[in-house]
Amino acid sequence: xxxxxxxxxxxxxxxxxxxxxxxxxxxxxxxxxxxxxxxxxxxxxxxxxxxxxxxxxxxxxxxxxxxxxxxxxxxxxxxxxxxxxxxxxxxxxxxxxxxxxxxxxxxxxxxxxxxxxxxxxxxxxxxxxxxxxxxxxxxxxxxxxxxxxxxxxxxxxxxxxxxxxxxxxxxxxxxxxxxxxxxxxxxxxxxxxxxxxxxxxxxxxxxxxxxxxxxxxxxxxxxxxxxxxxxxxxxxxxxxxxxxxxxxxxxxxxxxxxxxxxxxxxxxxxxxxxxxxxxxxxxxxxxxxxxxxxxxxxxxxxxxxxxxxxxxxxxxxxxxxxxxxxxxxxxxxxxxxxxxxxxxxxxxxxxxxxxxxxxxxxxxxxxxxxxxxxxxxxxxxxxxxxxxxxxxxxxxxxxxxxxxxxxxxxxxxxxxxxxxxxxxxxxxxxxxxxxxxxxxxxxxxxxxxxxxxxxxxxxxxxxxxxxxxxxxxxxxxxxxxxxxxxxxxxxxxxxxxxxxxxxxxxxxxxxxxxxxxxxxxxxxx
Amino acid sequence: xxxxxxxxxxxxxxxxxxxxxxxxxxxxxxxxxxxxxxxxxxxxxxxxxxxxxxxxxxxxxxxxxxxxxxxxxxxxxxxxxxxxxxxxxxxxxxxxxxxxxxxxxxxxxxxxxx
Numbered sequence: 195x196x197x198x199x200x201x202x203x204x205x206x207x208x209x210x211x212x213x214x215x216x217x218x219x220x221x222x223x224x225x226x227x228x229x230x231x232x233x234x235x236x237x238x239x240x241x242x243x244x245x246x247x248x249x250x251x252x253x254x255x256x257x258x259x260x261x262x263x264x265x266x267x268x269x270x271x272x273x274x275x276x277x278x279x280x281x282x283x284x285x286x287x288x289x290x291x292x293x294x295x296x297x298x299x300x301x302x303x304x305x306x307x308x309x310x311x312x313x314x315x316x317x318x319x320x321x322x323x324x325x326x327x328x329x330x331x332x333x334x335x336x337x338x339x340x341x342x343x344x345x346x347x348x349x350x351x352x353x354x355x356x357x358x359x360x361x362x363x364x365x366x367x368x369x370x371x372x373x374x375x376x377x378x379x380x381x382x383x384x385x386x387x388x389x390x391x392x393x394x395x396x397x398x399x400x401x402x403x404x405x406x407x408x409x410x411x412x413x414x415x416x417x418x419x420x421x422x423x424x425x426x427x428x429x430x431x432x433x434x435x436x437x438x439x440x441x442x443x444x445x446x447x448x449x450x451x452x453x454x455x456x457x458x459x460x461x462x463x464x465x466x467x468x469x470x471x472x473x474x475x476x477x478x479x480x481x482x483x484x485x486x487x488x489x490x491x492x493x494x495x496x497x498x499x500x501x502x503x504x505x506x507x508x509x510x511x512x513x514x515x516x517x518x519x520x521x522x523x524x525x526x527x528x529x530x531x532x533x534x535x536x537x538x539x540x541x542x543x544x545x546x547x548x549x550x551x552x553x554x555x556x557x558x559x560x561x562x563x564x565x566x567x568x569x570x571x572x573x574x575x576x577x578x579x580x581x582x583x584x585x586x587x588x589x590x591x592x593x594x595x596x597x598x599x600x601x602x603x604x605x606x607x608x609x610x611x612x613x614x615x616x617x618x619x620x621x622x623x624x625x626x627x628x629x630x631x632x633x634x635x636x637x638x639x640x641x642x643x644x645x646x647x648x649x650x651x652x653x654x655x656x657x658x659x660x661x662x663x664x665x666x667x668x669x670x671x672x673x674x675x676x677x678x679x680x681x682x683x684x685x686x687x688x689x690x691x692x693x694x695x696x697x698x699x700x701x702x703x704x705x706x707x708x709x710x711x712x713x714x715x716x717x718x719x
Numbered sequence: 720x721x722x723x724x725x726x727x728x729x730x731x732x733x734x735x736x737x738x739x740x741x742x743x744x745x746x747x748x749x750x751x752x753x754x755x756x757x758x759x760x761x762x763x764x765x766x767x768x769x770x771x772x773x774x775x776x777x778x779x780x781x782x783x784x785x786x787x788x789x790x791x792x793x794x795x796x797x798x799x800x801x802x803x804x805x806x807x808x809x810x811x812x813x814x815x816x817x818x819x820x821x822x823x824x825x826x827x828x829x830x831x832x833x
Binding site: 373374377378381382385413416417419420421423424428434435437438440441478481482485496499500502503505541542545580581582583584585608609613614617618621622624625643647648650651654655656657658659660686687688689690691693 | 723724725726727728729730731733735736738739742778779780782783784785786787789790793794797800801804805807808809810812814815816818819822823826827829830831833
């Protein structure tokens with residue numbers, strides 16, 4: 195198979211490889227843990243390579259279209275279909291490629307970390323199979339151009355995620371958290387399905403580009419918009435629908451929590467795709483933009499203030515994940531609120547959106563890193579209780595350094611990546627509404643305060659007798675954390691390159707509804 | 720050269736590489752000041768033993784300030800806020816679903832009316 199063939203079929207391979215991995219892992223597991231571990235690592239590495247190849251193709255040649263079942267991937271409109279793209283079509287623009295790239299990077303780091311972190315647990319075949327299925331769900335959500343297909347991948351994402359949250363079945367609370375996640379996700383999924391039915395009933399199409407080209411923003415469309423928007427906002431952990439996040443994030447194994455952050459961001463991608471591409475300028479962008487902004491501000495403030503009194507390190511970090519999602523909602527919400535004004539978009543709207551989208555990838559890196567460091571602490575001490583921890587800086591120096599990098603990044607301290615995206619959000623949002631920018635900065639200060647507490651509680655102080663035997667975690671876990679830490683630093687030191695290569699194309703693609711429609715329908719409307 | 724390592728933020732700019740250079744220079748100056756200071760310090764001698772006005776040193780576990788003791792003042796000052804927000808996090812699934820449906824209903828009214 196030559197490189198051109200791989201690139202031509204990259205959208206299908208991006209899902210086929212982890213899906214093949216998921217279904218063969220239990221079988222290969224019969225040959226032994228070492229063989230299975232090598233297999234799952236190869237699968238995730240191959241998935242990441244395909245994601246990079248696909249992103250390279252999108253960034254050089256434009257949106258990649260892949261029509262399943264057609265004689266050629268670009269044949270979106272069969273001759274006998276009446277001009278409707280009836281087949282499942284993957285539409286990979288720069289925004290989709292951006293999401294696929296960072297999801298696969300985090301996926302690989304998590305897989306590497308899991309090799310050691312899960313080595314003491316039973317049921318690893320199921321763990322790796324579900325983890326790969328979760329990746330299928332995430333990658334499918336961000337690459338598909340079909341609404342029903344989006345729902346299917348959302349369900350795969352939710353079910354695999356819920357099963358992994360409940361992975362430690364010996365603990366009742368883990369099963370309870372998994373059940374909560376499953377029920378809320380199912381309710382959200384049902385609303386998404388109902389909204390898709392409303393759209394299908396009106397426009398005889400499931401393809402996003404086709405529906406977007408026919409969108410009237412009727413009363414039924416408004417109902418569908420609200421159902422899609424709220425269901426996906428709940429899945430992304432926006433306040434006041436965030437209650438499941440501390441439960442699920444704290445009970446899942448830390449490696450899974452890191453990837454659940456990415457799964458939540460796939461839902462956030464869904465919110466943005468629905469608003470900008472499916473509805474675009476037909477919707478009341480100022481109202482919807484302000485709703486997103488309000489959800490963002492609530493998420494930022496409630497998330498961080500709830501984090502401060504927490505005593506369970508993962509529960510604390512889960513609330514911070516909610517808080518950081520608020521920044522993304524704020525940045526992109528401001529962009530949506532001024533979408534109808536080219537002047538304001540140029541002045542600050544696009545930068546606000548770029549800041550919000552840049553924060554998505556930054557958050558996936560540093561929050562993934564922080565959850566992995568929390569997992570490393572739990573792996574060596576057996577507790578997540580901050581009141582019981584202390585003095586680990588003496589024995590876990592590398593983990594401590596990785597934690598410092600992640601903590602400074604999430605608090606928006608230069609020169610790490612969180613600062614770059616937050617600066618873009620502060621400056622652009624300030625022009626839109628200074629109070630919002632001030633709230634965002636206050637939340638950053640509270641975030642720093644919260645992580646100073648965590649750092650002190652875990653790593654500072656004298657070496658405690660109960661942790662006298664604690665040593666640094668094994669190499670695979672360090673490498674998994676190291677990959678993410680390196681990216682946090684690199685993205686922070688060279689932010690302009692990341693913005694130029696990934697963020698600006700992604701933002702431009704998200705705004706360019708006409709380009710998305712034309713890439714599928716060939717200019718027809 | 721400088722422009723390629725500078726992030727344009729629309730109304731301002733941010734150059735992390737220059738910031739790091741400045742930070743390293745500041746570290747070097749700090750090191751020089753430290754090196755010019757008292758040189759009689761010796762690690763692993765009696766100098767590093769804590770002196771508590773002649774009292775015996777408590778056990779290591781007793782001197783570490785635990786997480787629960789931090790930010791008490793902050794949460795106390797905001798107890799009006801926390802007394803309302805914390806109880807909302809009941810842990811009960813029915814409440815989660817109600818919040819979800821209530822927000823959806825509210826947004827539906829806003830979008831439908833506007």
